[in-house]
Structure formats: structure tokens, C-alpha cells
Amino acid sequence: MDMPLYCSSLAARVPHVSGDGRVSNKLTSNHVGSLFFQHQNPPKQILSLPKFDQSCSSSIMEDQKSLSVASPEPEKYYQELDVAVRAVQMACSLCQRVQDSLISKSNDQIKSKDDNSPVTVADWSVQATVSWLLSEYFGRKNLSIVAEEDVQKLSRADASELLVAVVNIVNECLAEAPRFGLKGPDKDLGTSEVLEAISHCNSSGGPTGRFWTLDPVDGTLGFVRGDQYAIALALIEDGEVVLGVLGCPNYPMRKEWLSYHHRYHRIITKLTPPTSESWDKGFVTYAMKGSGKAWMQPLLQSNKKLVWPNSARPVRVSSIDDPGLATFCEPVERANSSHSFTAGLAHTMGLRKQPLRVYSMVKYAAIARGDAEIFMKFARAGYKEKIWDHAAGVVIIQEAGGMVTDARGNPLDFSKGIYLEGLDRGVIASAGPKLHDKIISAVDASWDSSSL
Ligand SMILES: Nc1ncnc2c1ncn2[C@@H]1O[C@H](COP(=O)(O)O)[C@@H](OP(=O)(O)O)[C@H]1O
Numbered sequence: 001m002d003m004p005l006y007c008s009s010l011a012a013r014v015p016h017v018s019g020d021g022r023v024s025n026k027l028t029s030n031h032v033g034s035l036f037f038q039h040q041n042p043p044k045q046i047l048s049l050p051k052f053d054q055s056c057s058s059s060i061m062e063d064q065k066s067l068s069v070a071s072p073e074p075e076k077y078y079q080e081l082d083v084a085v086r087a088v089q090m091a092c093s094l095c096q097r098v099q100d101s102l103i104s105k106s107n108d109q110i111k112s113k114d115d116n117s118p119v120t121v122a123d124w125s126v127q128a129t130v131s132w133l134l135s136e137y138f139g140r141k142n143l144s145i146v147a148e149e150d151v152q153k154l155s156r157a158d159a160s161e162l163l164v165a166v167v168n169i170v171n172e173c174l175a176e177a178p179r180f181g182l183k184g185p186d187k188d189l190g191t192s193e194v195l196e197a198i199s200h201c202n203s204s205g206g207p208t209g210r211f212w213t214l215d216p217v218d219g220t221l222g223f224v225r226g227d228q229y230a231i232a233l234a235l236i237e238d239g240e241v242v243l244g245v246l247g248c249p250n251y252p253m254r255k256e257w258l259s260y261h262h263r264y265h266r267i268i269t270k271l272t273p274p275t276s277e278s279w280d281k282g283f284v285t286y287a288m289k290g291s292g293k294a295w296m297q298p299l300l301q302s303n304k305k306l307v308w309p310n311s312a313r314p315v316r317v318s319s320i321d322d323p324g325l326a327t328f329c330e331p332v333e334r335a336n337s338s339h340s341f342t343a344g345l346a347h348t349m350g351l352r353k354q355p356l357r358v359y360s361m362v363k364y365a366a367i368a369r370g371d372a373e374i375f376m377k378f379a380r381a382g383y384k385e386k387i388w389d390h391a392a393g394v395v396i397i398q399e400a401g402g403m404v405t406d407a408r409g410n411p412l413d414f415s416k417g418i419y420l421e422g423l424d425r426g427v428i429a430s431a432g433p434k435l436h437d438k439i440i441s442a443v444d445a446s447w448d449s450s451s452l
């Protein structure tokens with residue numbers, strides 16, 4: 001049976017980051033070596049290498065054998081992947097708590113962005129938490145993060161209550177870091193540290209070097225409506241997505257439930273409580289470029305400790321290539337993608353099933369794990385897609401055996417800053433080349449007569 005790429009305990013090997021951003025090691029008996037990490041700006045940093053758990057060693061070696069065929073340096077991102085998966089697990093836990101309280105309470109934790117889309121305390125809390133963790137593990141000085149939320153609104157005088165809520169939630173979440181195999185702060189973070197962690201995510205990406213991209217709560221509308229949303233974290237190096245991690249806390253236990261509003265799942269879950277090992281709902285899916293594999297692990301149950309690989313199993317795209325049997329998914333909001341255009345494409349291609357309308361990058365996860373075969377997004381003319389809305393999903397689908405391109409068949413370009421510059425017409429993901437070609441031909445045939 002396949003096993004995930006590696007297993008390790010990170011809690012004992014956290015690097016200490018001093019005020020000026022330099023990283024030094026706090027060695028413990030669990031350390032067996034050192035690893036050089038090259039960041040955007042040399043000098044090289046030295047971090048400690050995990051001591052691998054003996055029980056995992058044979059599967060690691062097997063995986064490394066298969067990896068070495070596909071990728072020249074598969075081990076290069078192990079530590080980044082390990083920290084990223086654990087951080088996204090923590091973020092899922094944070095979001096679940098906030099969403100539960102949002103649903104049971106009122107709207108007082110919801111603020112409006114200038115564009116009127118709701119943004120919640122969860123966005124800032126996740127961004128602060130993930131940013132803080134990445135800084136601790138990889139050093140603040142060389143850490144570059146492109147993320148959705150900016151700190152200005154949260155720093156304003158009229159947002160003081162919101163800021164208090166964010167600081168409390170971040171500290172509650174980080175206090176649980178050891179449960180996820182990570183090291184939290186020695187004492188609670190203060191307001192300025194939380195604001196600093198959020199504002200550190202101010203990179204604008206680009207073609208060279210290494211940066212992370214984070215969508216702390218993708219599908220904010222789904223989140224505030226108690227429905228699907230995702231936490232998306234990816235690592236981009238020299239313009240290529242090399243790691244993707246996607247947390248999907250509300251992903252249902254049965255794929256057909258994806259099309260129902262999540263409140264039905266909540267009722268069903270209450271009637272059939274999850275067992276500790278069940279894949280009741282929610283998971284974190286992840287992939288490393290060139291590995292030829294994508295994985296998913298269940299969300300950590302409350303009061304459990306994350307023991308790697310946390311029941312992870314591989315995911316693979318669907319083998320369906322007959323459009324008559326395929327399911328396509330698209331955004332719920334018609335403002336985000338033209339439902340009438342995709343209905344025309346579906347007709348042309350012979351897609352017979354009803355579209356699966358789901359908020360957020362959960363759609364990418366659905367393709368990667370074979371619950372749907374096609375994802376299409378055709379935004380209105382002039383809308384520029386952002387890298388954090390796609391990066392993690394793209395690498396996960398590709399490593400699970402699927403394809404993601406623009407609607408002309410070109411790869412998405414993550415090297416041009418925060419936007420997917422040059423994206424032609426729309427975004428298409430599919431389970432394989434046969435379906436993919438059919439979509440592109442259908443788009444070609446109907447584009448000129450469309451209003452897009
Ligand atoms: N007018 C528009 N057209 C296309 N996409 C849009 C849009 N306005 C917002 N979006 C993006 O669509 C994402 C939601 O995706 P979906 O529609 O698939 O649920 C939003 O992510 P956030 O919710 O993180 O802001 C946002 O980035």
C-alpha cells in the first residue's frame with residue numbers, strides 16, 4: 001500500500017528566530033543532521049533535519065525511489081510540506097470553530113471589504129497563524145508570503161473589537177500547536193505581533209525566488225453561509241508551484257452531498273456522530289510537484305494528536321472520460337463565472353449531468369479525488385484571477401493525474417505577480433486529456449458568439 005511521502009516530528013526541531021530574523025537551531029536529542037535551505041536571498045540558513053520514525057523508513061525509501069524518476073530533488077520540499085500540512089490542519093480547526101460560532105451567533109464577526117464581499121475574523125486569524133508558523137520554521141527575514149488579506153482595515157480604530165477577537169483566536173489556535181506536532185509561542189502573542197504576522201504577507205510574488213501564497217479562507221461567501229470553503233497554501237519557486245496544500249473542512253462524507261447546502265450535512269452528522277477513524281467530513285489534501293502523487297488526510301479530531309501520516313491515503317482523478325458520464329463543477333455565484341456560457345459548453349460537449357455548484361477551491365479537491373471530472377470558471381471580461389485562488393489546487397490536480405490550463409490550453413502562469421496575467425478566456429481543470437480537449441474545442445466553437 002502507498003504511504004505518504006515522509007513522516008517526522010517537527011515539534012522538537014523548531015528553529016529559533018531572533019529579532020533580526022536570523023535562524024539558529026535549538027538542538028534536541030531528536031536531531032540527527034542539518035539541511036541547507038536556500039531562500040530568496042542568500043545567505044543559506046541551516047535548519048535541523050528530522051529524525052525519521054523507524055516505522056516509516058521503508059515506505060519513505062519506496063516513495064523516494066518512485067519520486068526520483070519524476071523529480072530530480074524530491075526531498076527538497078519535505079520540511080516545507082510537513083509544516084504546511086500541519087499549519088493547514090490547524091487553520092481548519094480554527095475555521096471550524098469560527099464558522100460554528102458564526103452560524104450559532106449573529107453577524108457581528110463579519111466585516112465588509114471595500115468590494116462588499118464579507119470578510120471574517122477567520123481570514124485574519126488564519127493568515128496571522130500560518131504566517132507566524134512559517135516565520136518560526138523558515139525564518140522571518142527570508143520568508144515571502146503573498147496572501148489575500150491586508151492589515152489596514154484591521155489596524156483602524158473602529159476595528160479594535162475585531163482585532164481583540166483575532167488576537168484571542170490566534171492565541172487559542174497556537175496554544176494547540178503541539179497537538180499538531182508544531183511548536184507554538186512560549187507566551188501569548190501580543191496585538192503588535194499578530195498585526196506584524198498579518199502584514200508580513202505583503203509579497204507581490206514574481207518570476208524568481210521562493211514565496212508562499214495563502215488564501216486564508218477561500219470561498220468567503222460559502223464560509224459565512226455555513227457552506228463549503230477552503231484554506232489554500234502553496235509554495236511557488238521560480239514561477240512554478242512546487243507544493244500545494246488545501247484544507248476542505250466541510251467536504252462531505254458522500255460526494256453526492258456536495259451539491260446540498262452544508263446545513264443538511266450538519267443535521268446528518270448530528271444524527272450519525274463520527275468515529276475516530278472515520279472520514280466523516282473534511283480533509284487536508286496535498287501534493288509535491290513531480291512526485292506523481294497527491295494525498296489526503298482526515299482533519300484531526302478534537303483532543304487527538306496528529307501522528308503522521310494521520311491515516312493519509314493517495315487520491316487520484318476519476319477514470320471517466322465519457323462526457324455523458326462526467327460531472328462538471330463551477331462556482332455557485334454567477335457573478336464569478338458565467339453559468340449560461342458553461343451550460344452552452346456542457347450542451348456542446350454532451351455533458352448530461354447537472355453542474356455541481358460549490359464554493360471555493362473545494363472544486364479542485366473534488367477533481368483531484370475523482371468526485372467530479374471537470375471544473376470550469378469563466379469570469380466576466382476584465383476580471384483578473386489571483387494566484388492564491390488557484391495555486392494549491394493546480395499542483396494537487398496535476399499530481400493526482402489531472403490537467404489544469406486556461407481555456408486555450410496554456411498552463412496557468414504563476415510568475416507574473418499576484419494575478420494570473422495572460423490567462424486566456426477562463427480556467428479549466430479536468431481528469432484527463434480527452435475531456436480537456438473536448439472542453440477547449442467547445443470553447444473555441446462558442447467563444448465568438450458569447451458575451452464574455
Ligand atoms: N467577479 C469575480 N469573478 C470571478 N472570481 C471572483 C470574482 N469576485 C471574486 N472572485 C474570486 O472567486 C473566489 C471564490 O471562488 P468561487 O466563486 O469558486 O467560490 C473568491 O475568493 P474569496 O472567497 O477567497 O475572496 C474571489 O477570489
Ligand SMILES: [Mg+2]
Nearest residue numbers: 215218219389
Ligand atoms: Mg479566494
